[in-house]
Amino acid sequence: MADMRDKEVADLLILVDATASMTSYLEALKQSLPQIISISALTNCFERIGILAYRDYAHNELLHWSGWMTCDHKSQQHNNVDLVEIAGNLHVARGDRDDHPEASKTGLAKAYEVMRNNAKTLVLLYADAPPHINKGSEGYHRNGRREQEALLDPQSYGGYGPLFADWVSAAKTLRDGEKMVQVIPILHFPYRAQESGYYDYLAAMTCGAAIHLHYSIPRTISEVTVEVLLAWMGVKKRGAGSIDLPAVLSWYKDTDLNEVNVETDLAAFFPSGNVVASQRLALTSILLEERLPKKGTPLQDFARTYKQDPTYRDTVTAHLRAIIERNVSAMSLNPVFGSLWRTFCNDRENANRQELLDLFGLKVNCISDKVERTKMKAWLEESYDYTAEVLEAIATVPEELQYPCVCLDPTLSYQTATKDEGEDEDNCPITSFKRDELLELGRSCDHRILQRLGRVLTRLTFVESADVAPSHITAAGPETVIKIPIALARKEYGRQFWRLLLHIVVPGTMLDSRAAALLGALALRMGVQPLRLAAETVMLSWRDKWNDVEVPETWNVSCLSLLLDADKGYQDRNNDGFTRPDAGLLYREDRQLFKSLVDYKMLELNLDTTLHARVAWTPQKTIMPIGPLVLCKICQYRRSVTVMGPNSVCGMCCFNRENPGCPDTEKADIHQYVAKSDTDLTNAYWYECNVQRCRAQYIVYDVGKLNVRPKCHYCRMGEIAPALECSKCLSKVIWPYEYRYGIDEAAFACVGCSQHRQTVTDIESTAKQLCAENGQDWLLTNLDNKLKEPFNGRSLFHTASNAVPLEDLCAKVQILPPQEPLHLTLSGKRVQNTAEVINSLRHWVYQRRTESGICSLCFSTSRKSTLRAACGRSGCLQQVCNSCLQGWYGLNAAGQILNTAALHCPFCRRAPASKTLAQHGMGVHAVANLCNAVKDRGEWIYAWCTDCGCARRYMERVCANGAPPHAERWQCEECRDLKAEGKVVKTRPCPGCGIETEKISGCDHIECEVPGCRVHWCFHCGEAKAEEEIYGHMNEAHGGYYGDLEEEDEHD
Incomplete structure (x- = not known):
């Protein structure tokens, strides 16, 4: 047995009172036990x-034993006992002849039977009632007598039953018997609290500890139990402070428990007895650490075991998934699990990492x-506290x-x-930063983080x-001035300098190795000379790790730009004529790849940047000399050559000749706006054809009919x-060949150029507009x-990961490639400064800048x-930021009064396109009866019913009454009446899969969440429609307002 004790083989047995008095306690346990089981297996x-x-x-069902679940990750024997499911299905049983004491002795006898000799069993006993005890002259209660008969049977419970008939005998058996047992009762006695002393005695006899909960709620049970288990294992987070727990710890003092021989003697040792035998103190993690007898050999730190044992990694992954899926809050029960979670998050080689992070x-x-949520946030924050690890690393550096x-x-x-008393991050001490603000570097290199x-x-x-150290720094202790030796940048110390540097800002902060390399790159980018060698060292150690598409945080403009800038600075400093040209902090191939990707993304971000293109002008009812004339042989008027048809016949005469049956009102009036005395200097109206592929200029005589x-x-x-194309402005003028x-x-020079008009204009355009007309090959x-x-x-990252392998990307992808000759057109007109336009765009790209809008x-x-x-x-050119769009169109919400002004564009006051409302309107675009709210807005105030989802009359609009009082979760009268009669339709079956669907609030547009279904349907009538048709249906069938209105384009 001594050998087995040395091996520290341990089992955990959870013993639960499941009688009627445990109703609320057991309900809480049903939520806590799955957490406790998963956490225990995780350890x-x-x-x-x-x-x-x-x-x-x-009760008919006296005992319910789950059987043993094997959780040793090294064992080859595994069973399929699902303890989590069993724990969740625990239920209380009520009997016709219940009494207050319960069959605790029988539970212990059965527990002892299923234990094994070659392992120590830790028993967590959850109870709220005492065992059946011999009351002396009164004897046992009726259920107690039945228990005595059962336990005194020599064959009961593997022959151990008689040993558990007396509470004192049971305690001594658990302490001195052939099986090693330690009992930790976790109690909640709302009534007759003095009777909990039986469990105090049991805990004391088995070297356990009796815990008395203040509340029997899930969080309390889980938190206390996990803290007890970790204290028993000898595991704690290094540097963690004491934690106050919602319970008290009791133990005996100055009393010889061995004097007690039978259970009738125990009353003297209870709080109400004649001996002050025990004391109770508020439970803290430090008190548990001091008072609780522990496992012989403390467990190794979980995070360290994870790094060293590949099999344990699989165990951690499986149990983490179970804990996250069932109740993610369980992870916040103790900071120890924060360190393990952080280690798991940093393990990029774990194939399940990203899946679990997303989950x-x-x-x-x-x-x-x-x-x-608050506790989870605090736990996550504490999981990043590596104070003990940092101090340990600094201590490894010798004094010299x-x-x-x-x-x-x-x-x-x-x-x-x-003068401004408001908070200004730029004017705050750097010690005011929070840890999560510093750790953001591992996720993003946004300019605010770099700043x-x-x-x-x-x-x-x-x-x-x-x-040369200042005396006040030399004299200060490490708690006042934290000093980070630069020697930590050396290989023999794990190159940890940059990982630990931010510890001096927020103690306990430790970067992962990638973020540490980025911090070194930032120091190089900024030219911080005292740290240059340390920064170059860490960057060179990461030279072969940046080009890894499995690390999405690297593949963005900010991060790649930081790396490129640090690399360029290194090359400039080492450009001494002796260093190899390709020497750098990045491999040449990586440098070219990163630059190509950054240029590509910057080009994409600048597709809306303003470019100034010079193109030919556009005459629009412009009065100029009519220009060259040709005599029409039919009407005998000298007409502009731009309107001449074949055989010296003008266009008007051609029309009348070809349409002899045309009414007089539709015939061309050949005598209007023309005279026999017209010369090429006579003024006329010039227009340009609106068709993009044409854009030719011509004369219009009867401008009144141009509608x-x-x-x-x-x-x-x-x-x-x-x-003909003008040789100066490149405008095109209609000029039939025969003339x-x-x-x-x-x-050839057009009339505008001949008259010295400004015939070339600068037009604001964008690369996106030019691409629409010229394609993307020039980009x-x-x-x-x-x-x-x-x-x-x-x-x-999406671009790079979908372009693997990346080795040939630079050969196949080029940004703004040189093309000679290159002729771009804009609205059908040749851009006359194409080179300047491209150079302007190239400048934005290479400078890694984008144009701002207002x-x-x-x-x-x-x-x-x-x-x-x-x-x-169409016609509304105003541009608005996302927050303003959401703030304007999202003013209306279910259960509140409808603001009809916010149903329209704040600028042009028209109803917006349905896509705009769908993105920013919080569902108001699909509210039934909304059209009536708009139509009656001058007489009635409408509100959005939170039950039926329709716009209903709220109150009459009365002049000078001001704004109506705010409404919240408003219900229309019809819905209130239906609810009173119990006729409210709370659910409807999905027309796609038949699953009953409940609408909590909002509009009637439902998208089924069932995988494989995803049907769009109307909750109002239950009809299924295509996604692009659903709003039209609501508009037509239920009085919606926006219908199928989409974004409009300019058209003839």
Whole structure:
């Protein structure tokens, strides 16, 4: 047995009172036990775990034993006992002859029977009632007598039954018997609290501890139990402080328990007895650590075991998934699990890592309880506290290498006096940063994060040696001034300098190795000279790790730009004529790849950047000399050559001749707006054909009949207009071929240029507009479709991961490739400064800058690509930021009064396109009867019923009454009446899969969440519609307002 004790084989047995008095306690346990079981299995401390529920002899089901679940990850024998499911299905049993004491002795006898000799069994006993005890002259109660008969049977419970007939005998058997047992009762005695002393005695006899809960709620049970288990295992987070727990711990003092021989003697040792035998203190983690007898050999730190044992990693992954899926809050029960979770998160080689990270984030977002969310947030924050590890790493550096070092000089202040009392991050001490603000570098290299860390780097104090160290820094203790030796950047110390550097800002902060390398890159980018060698060392150690598409955080413009800038600085400093040209912090191939990707993304971000294109002008009812004339042989008027048909017949005469039956009112009036005295200097109205492929200029005589956009005769006939191109402005002028005799077409000048008009104009355009007309080849060479969907707005990581292998990307993809000659057109007109336009765009790209735009509603500046059309309707050119769009169109919410003004564009006051409302309107675009709310807005105030989802009359609009009182979760009268009669339709079956669906609030547009269904349907009538038809249906069938209104385009 001694050998087995040395091996520290342990089992965990959870013993639960499942009688009627435990109703509320057991309900809480049903939520807590699954957490406790999963957490216990995660610790890898126990080879087996089992659950035993006991009731009383008035019940048919006296005992319920789960059997043992094997959880030793090294064992080859596994069973399929699902303890989590069994724990969740525990239920109380009621009997006709229940009494207050319960069959605790029987539960212990059965527990002892299923234990094994070669392992120590830790028993967690959950109870709220005492065992059946001999009351002396009164004897046992009726159920107690039945228990005595059962236990005194020599064959009962493997022959151990008689040993458990007396409570004192049971305790001594558990202490001195052939099986090693330690009992920790976790009690909640709301009534007759003195009777809990029986369990105090049992705990004392078995070297356990009796825990008395203040509340029997799930969080309390789980938190206390996990803390007890970890204290028993000897595991705690290094550097963690004491935790107050909602319970008290009791134990005996100054009393010889061995004097007790039978259970009738126990009354003297209870709190109400004549001996002050026990004391109770508020439970804390420190008290548990001091008082609880522990496992012989403390467990190794879970995080360290994870790093060293590949099999344990699989165990951790499986149990983490179970814990996250069932109740993610269980992970916050103790900071120890925070360290394990952080180690798991940093293990990028674990194939399940990203899946569990996504699942964790999803489940955390689903926590609705504010207290649970607060505790989870605090747990996550504490999981990043590595104070003990940092101090241990600093201590490994010998005294002679403690200098040079970096620290923060507490006597220096970098704050400036300002009149503004508001918080300004730039004017706050860097010690005011929170840990999560510093750790963001591992997730993003956003300029705000780099700016924050840049402030840290520039405010460090560098101490070269102890001899030159300021006296106040030398005299200060490590708790006042934390000094990080630069020697930690060396290989023999694990190159941990950059990982530990931020510990001097927020103690306990430790970066992962990738973020540490980025911090070194930032120091190089900023030119922090004292840290240059340390930064170059860490960057060179990461040289072969950056080009890894399995790390999505690297593949963005900010991160890659930081790496490229650090690399360029390194190359510039080492450009001494002796260093190899390709030497750098990045491999040459990686450098080219990263630059190509950054240029590509910057080009995409600049597709909406303003470019100034010079194109020919557009005459629009412009009065100029009519220009060359030709005599029409029919009407005998000298007409502009631009309106002449074949055989010296003008266009008007051609029309009348070809349409003899045309009414007089529709015939061309050949005598209007023309005179026999007209010369080429007579003024006339010039127009340009609106068709993009034409854009030819011509004369219009009867401008009063031009009620549409101008379109030349040839385009109306589907023909190509015969036009001459001006050699100066490149405008095109209609000039039929038969009238071109004697004209030097190469030197042709249009009337506008001849009259010295400004015939070339600067037009604001964008690369996106130019691409719509000229394609993308001038922007991007994309051989073999290397980039599957160029400029799709997806992240750079998505682009890179879908272009693997990346070795040939630079050969196949080129940004703004040189093309000679290159002729771009804009609205059908040749861009006359193509080279300047491309160079301007190239400048934005290579400078890694984007143009800012101004929100028309809040006047804030943001990247132009992030601005959205205010309503999506033609003619409304206002651009608005997302927050303003959501703030305006999201003013209306279910259960509140409808603001009809917010149903329209704030600028042009038209109804917005349905896509705009769908994205920002919080469902108001699909509210039934909304059209009546708009129609009656002058007489009635409408509200959005939270039950039926319809717009209903709320109150009559009375002049000078002001705004109506605020409504919240408002219900219309019809819904209130239906609810009173119990006729409210709470659910409807999905027309796709038949699953009953409940609408909590909002509009009637339902998208089925069942995988494989995803049908869009109307909750109002239950009809299924295609996604693009659902709003039209609501508009037509139920009085919606927006219907199928989509974004409009300019049209004739």
